[in-house]
Amino acid sequence: MSRELILSSIRRHLRRGPLPPDHRLMLAARLAQHPRHLIPARSRLPRPEQIALFISQVEKEFGTVVRLSGLEDVPGAIAEYLAQHNLPTRLVAAPHPEITALPWGERPLLEVRFGRAEPSDQVSLQHGFAGIAETGTLMLPSGPERPTTINLLADTALVLLRASRVVGAYEEAWDLLRAERSGGNGPLMPRNVMLVTGPSRSADIEQTLELGAHGPRRLHVLLIDDDPAAKPDAG
Amino acid sequence: MLQASPNLAKTPRVALFVTCLVDFHRPSVGIAALRLLREAGCHVEVPRAQTCCGQPAYNSGDRATARELGRQIIETFSGYDYVIAPSGSCGGMLRHHLPTLFDDDPNLRARAEALADKCYELVSFLVDVLKIESVGARFSGKLTYHDSCSGLRELGIKDQPRKLLAAQGAEIVEMEDAEVCCGFGGTFCVKYPEISTRMVSDKTANIAATGAPLVLAGDLGCLLNIAGRLKREGRPIAARHVAEVLAGMTETLPPIGETR
Amino acid sequence: MLPTSPAFKENAARALQEERLQKALARTKPQFHTKRAKAVAALPEFEQIRDIGRDIKNHTLQFLDHYLETWAENVERAGGHVHWCPTAEDARAAVLAICQRVGARIVTKGKSMISEEIALNDYLERHGITPVETDLGEYILQLRHEPPSHIIGPAFHLNREDWEESFRKSHTDLPPDRVFRERRDILTEARTKLRERFLAADVGITGANFLIAETGTSVIVTNEGNGDLTQTLPRVHIVLASIEKVVPTLEDATNMLRLLARSATGQDFSVYTTFSTGPRRPEDPDGPEEYHVILLDNGRSSMLGSPFQDMLRCIRCAACMNHCPVYNVVGGHAYGWVYPGPMGAVLTPTLIGIDQAGHLPNASTFCGRCESVCPVRIPLPRMMRHWREREFERHLTPSFARTNLRLWGFFARHPGLYRLATRAGAALLGWLGKRRGGRFTALPLAGAWTRGRDFPAPEGETFFARYQRLERSHAL
Numbered sequence: 001m002s003r004e005l006i007l008s009s010i011r012r013h014l015r016r017g018p019l020p021p022d023h024r025l026m027l028a029a030r031l032a033q034h035p036r037h038l039i040p041a042r043s044r045l046p047r048p049e050q051i052a053l054f055i056s057q058v059e060k061e062f063g064t065v066v067r068l069s070g071l072e073d074v075p076g077a078i079a080e081y082l083a084q085h086n087l088p089t090r091l092v093a094a095p096h097p098e099i100t101a102l103p104w105g106e107r108p109l110l111e112v113r114f115g116r117a118e119p120s121d122q123v124s125l126q127h128g129f130a131g132i133a134e135t136g137t138l139m140l141p142s143g144p145e146r147p148t149t150i151n152l153l154a155d156t157a158l159v160l161l162r163a164s165r166v167v168g169a170y171e172e173a174w175d176l177l178r179a180e181r182s183g184g185n186g187p188l189m190p191r192n193v194m195l196v197t198g199p200s201r202s203a204d205i206e207q208t209l210e211l212g213a214h215g216p217r218r219l220h221v222l223l224i225d226d227d228p229a230a231k232p233d234a235g
Numbered sequence: 236m237l238q239a240s241p242n243l244a245k246t247p248r249v250a251l252f253v254t255c256l257v258d259f260h261r262p263s264v265g266i267a268a269l270r271l272l273r274e275a276g277c278h279v280e281v282p283r284a285q286t287c288c289g290q291p292a293y294n295s296g297d298r299a300t301a302r303e304l305g306r307q308i309i310e311t312f313s314g315y316d317y318v319i320a321p322s323g324s325c326g327g328m329l330r331h332h333l334p335t336l337f338d339d340d341p342n343l344r345a346r347a348e349a350l351a352d353k354c355y356e357l358v359s360f361l362v363d364v365l366k367i368e369s370v371g372a373r374f375s376g377k378l379t380y381h382d383s384c385s386g387l388r389e390l391g392i393k394d395q396p397r398k399l400l401a402a403q404g405a406e407i408v409e410m411e412d413a414e415v416c417c418g419f420g421g422t423f424c425v426k427y428p429e430i431s432t433r434m435v436s437d438k439t440a441n442i443a444a445t446g447a448p449l450v451l452a453g454d455l456g457c458l459l460n461i462a463g464r465l466k467r468e469g470r471p472i473a474a475r476h477v478a479e480v481l482a483g484m485t486e487t488l489p490p491i492g493e494t495r
Numbered sequence: 496m497l498p499t500s501p502a503f504k505e506n507a508a509r510a511l512q513e514e515r516l517q518k519a520l521a522r523t524k525p526q527f528h529t530k531r532a533k534a535v536a537a538l539p540e541f542e543q544i545r546d547i548g549r550d551i552k553n554h555t556l557q558f559l560d561h562y563l564e565t566w567a568e569n570v571e572r573a574g575g576h577v578h579w580c581p582t583a584e585d586a587r588a589a590v591l592a593i594c595q596r597v598g599a600r601i602v603t604k605g606k607s608m609i610s611e612e613i614a615l616n617d618y619l620e621r622h623g624i625t626p627v628e629t630d631l632g633e634y635i636l637q638l639r640h641e642p643p644s645h646i647i648g649p650a651f652h653l654n655r656e657d658w659e660e661s662f663r664k665s666h667t668d669l670p671p672d673r674v675f676r677e678r679r680d681i682l683t684e685a686r687t688k689l690r691e692r693f694l695a696a697d698v699g700i701t702g703a704n705f706l707i708a709e710t711g712t713s714v715i716v717t718n719e720g721n722g723d724l725t726q727t728l729p730r731v732h733i734v735l736a737s738i739e740k741v742v743p744t745l746e747d748a749t750n751m752l753r754l755l756a757r758s759a760t761g762q763d764f765s766v767y768t769t770f771s772t773g774p775r776r777p778e779d780p781d782g783p784e785e786y787h788v789i790l791l792d793n794g795r796s797s798m799l800g801s802p803f804q805d806m807l808r809c810i811r812c813a814a815c816m817n818h819c820p821v822y823n824v825v826g827g828h829a830y831g832w833v834y835p836g837p838m839g840a841v842l843t844p845t846l847i848g849i850d851q852a853g854h855l856p857n858a859s860t861f862c863g864r865c866e867s868v869c870p871v872r873i874p875l876p877r878m879m880r881h882w883r884e885r886e887f888e889r890h891l892t893p894s895f896a897r898t899n900l901r902l903w904g905f906f907a908r909h910p911g912l913y914r915l916a917t918r919a920g921a922a923l924l925g926w927l928g929k930r931r932g933g934r935f936t937a938l939p940l941a942g943a944w945t946r947g948r949d950f951p952a953p954e955g956e957t958f959f960a961r962y963q964r965l966e967r968s969h970a971l
Binding site for chain 1: 519522523526538539540543544547551552558559560561562563564565567572573579580581629630631632635644648649650651653654655658678679681682686688690693694708709710711717719720721723724726727728729738741742743744745747749750752753760762763764765766767768769770771772773774775777778779781782792796797798799800801810841
């Protein structure tokens with residue numbers, strides 16, 4: 001009823017009736033093709049420089065990045081980061097198989113819980129789906145392996161990201177997501193996709209930037225150099 | 236004074252659009268324009284049937300009056316190669332807005348468009364069309380330049396006056412927010428005088444901060460506003476139309492709002 | 496919110512005298528300008544991306560019915576609900592019905608201009624539901640019972656002292672003698688207070704920067720993360736969106752996002768850009784159980800096919816007001832309703848009527864700076880002029896101005912008479928002016944001018960008089 005009211009008002013003011021079938025087909029084709037628009041040249045770089053751009057952009061937005069040569073280095077790097085910043089050694093981690101399979105036993109002082117985050121959590125570890133070099137942005141889709149609360153509730157957010165998953169532009173990250181999800185019959189999009197660029201902040205008080213408004217105050221990316229072509233000395 | 240432009244195949248027939256403010260308030264600017272154009276190799280005429288570009292009506296929502304004036308302008312000016320106004324505001328009106336007054340009349344619309352293409356603001360015409368690189372008159376001394384809104388944003392006038400002034404020998408000291416409106420805005424300044432006064436005070440403060448004893452602009456509206464405020468504040472800064480300086484009139488013509 | 500737009504002049508005059516406001520405006524303006532300019536300069540393709548943004552929006556508006564239907568189908572396919580609301584009243588009622596059905600007592604809210612437009616907070620309160628604004632700026636305004644003064648920085652008109660004062664007054668459970676040494680302390684207190692609210696809320700309400708037809712998604716953009724907590728923690732997520740927010744695809748939304756933050760805050764990208772599609776999936780560990788979108792028309796569909804259609808491209812970045820020399824000296828409250836600055840000057844008359852908002856499209860010098868920074872190239876001055884034409888047609892223009900205009904128009908159409916009148920006027924003013932040092936400090940009927948500045952005297956001879964004289968004496 002009110003749906004028809006709005007739709008008919010739109011059509012009346014556009015001075016036409018419902019779209020004829022050929023028009024609808026044309027529009028459906030545009031959706032199916034979802035054409036890309038202009039992609040800025042900024043991120044069109046050889047792989048090593050693309051990774052370097054990703055890192056410098058994360059840092060520009062007040063995040064930090066550490067490069068690790070393999071997944072096995074992750075627990076150690078986390079322990080070191082937490083010690084350096086005087087942070088508790090208890091953390092909540094996304095129940096992603098790549099995270100649960102890490103050699104946590106080698107760092108017995110780290111107390112790791114897998115699952116969604118709770119308000120009492122001080123440190124969290126997320127599994128990054130993709131990194132976007134253009135602006136140093138992390139793509140974090142929700143799902144059983146990546147709870148959304150992990151991105152939000154802790155004061156310190158750690159994100160594990162494979163260098164092979166760092167792309168240039170947002171469009172390339174969407175393609176990764178489309179490729180992963182187009183097989184099933186569910187919706188294309190997970191319930192939630194967060195694009196995160198740096199730690200939470202606010203400039204509401206006298207337009208002066210303060211980090212850690214409602215979300216994390218620190219964002220630290222653990223970047224796994226799993227892409228031989230992307231290493232700094234490659235090529 | 237001017238180097239006659241080498242780029243002209245034949246002598247262009249130019250109509251001077253005096254503008255109502257120059258006509259009433261500061262005829263010397265019109266004379267300056269006339270001289271600059273002639274010395275650049277143009278044959279200049281001043282059609283007598285002209286009054287105003289119609290902007291006061293157009294911007295007040297009185298489309299009917301603006302149209303009538305527009306029609307008058309088309310009749311008066313269509314026969315020339317170029318129509319030149321010593322104002323970015325009137326130039327913008329002629330070049331961009333005039334045709335939109337005749338959206339419902341294809342014939343007039345076409346004539347308005349043809350005319351609009353031939354309309355230019357004075358300084359940008361000298362530099363962009365006639366390719367003049369310098370004028371004969373010298374001017375040494377510090378000055379600052381206010382970019383009038385319509386000239387800047389509708390006609391892209393920014394470097395042209397600076398280029399000619401620098402070639403004359405002037406030292407241009409840029410003010411902060413040179414591209415920000417001075418608060419004149421046609422009838423705005425009398426409809427919202429408090430806001431307008433505040434805007435022009437910010438402008439004069441920026442002008443004063445440059446330390447230059449002279450401010451120039453290409454629009455008399457802005458200049459009356461700025462000069463009026465400078466005088467009210469008792470600041471010893473002169474205000475002039477850019478054409479006066481380009482035509483070498485500064486020795487004989489007192490600045491705006493002064494008698495000397 | 497009862498509009499005070501009819502009192503724009505008085506509001507503006509007061510604002511010019513408010514010391515605290517002026518201090519805040521002086522601080523805000525240069526920041527916005529330099530940050531945007533820097534972000535734009537760092538992206539050489541920005542102008543092309545603006546063109547593309549304009550085209551995407553135009554395309555979508557041309558087929559708005561189709562894209563909304565597609566979007567709604569996809570929302571429902573993902574398990575969400577769409578509430579089509581032709582009016583503000585419909586939208587308020589739809590929100591209330593959801594809240595009442597789930598027995599909500601506390602509702603957290605992300606920043607939403609639609610919420611302001613439909614005056615949702617007052618309405619919920621009247622029905623026994625406590626709305627809690629979680630955007631820091633909106634939160635303090637709620638404590639102070641003030642409307643926002645800016646669409647992306649709602650509390651930019653406040654200074655640190657105002658924050659401290661309001662927090663002491665409102666957070667009475669905290670020690671009254673606590674010290675706020677720096678801004679950080681204010682932030683920490685707000686964060687703690689709002690965390691309690693996030694956890695207690697039954698429903699979370701957010702706005703939407705974009706809706707995506709292809710996927711049935713709503714997009715929000717924040718820097719604080721409050722929008723994400725608002726929509727993730729409670730059982731129910733309600734999105735408030737207006738019909739023009741839809742774009743076709745993820746790629747289209749991406750192009751718009753490249754424009755939004757740069758134009759708004761001068762960031763390359765906002766900290767949190769979040770795409771929400773339906774409620775929690777069966778296997779999800781978190782997220783809301785219900786997902787509703789309140790889809791509001793409220794007069795927007797009638798802008799299609801009108802001279803104001805282009806306004807529906809607006810992505811609410813606030814670049815127009817940030818760069819408006821009028822907004823920059825009077826602030827947002829002077830405009831008297833939800834949407835201030837140039838975009839408000841065009842939109843507000845559509846939403847509350849030109850008879851109420853008549854001042855807004857007039858309070859512009861047409862300097863064109865708004866249009867020059869608008870990411871989707873909305874011809875804002877042109878549309879303000881359209882409103883002036885409507886006012887003129889409907890005789891809403893003050894009669895004094897109309898008479899003057901008519902008189903001037905008469906002379907301007909008769910060059911002969913015009914020459915005579917101007918010649919006499921210029922001669923008189925020129926003669927008087929010479930005796931006053933070249934300027935007038937007061938002039939009959941010109942009080943509005945001479946209150947703030949002198950009136951420079953004319954030279955005394957009109958151009959046409961001089962031209963004739965010089966021509967005759969062959970002095971030209």
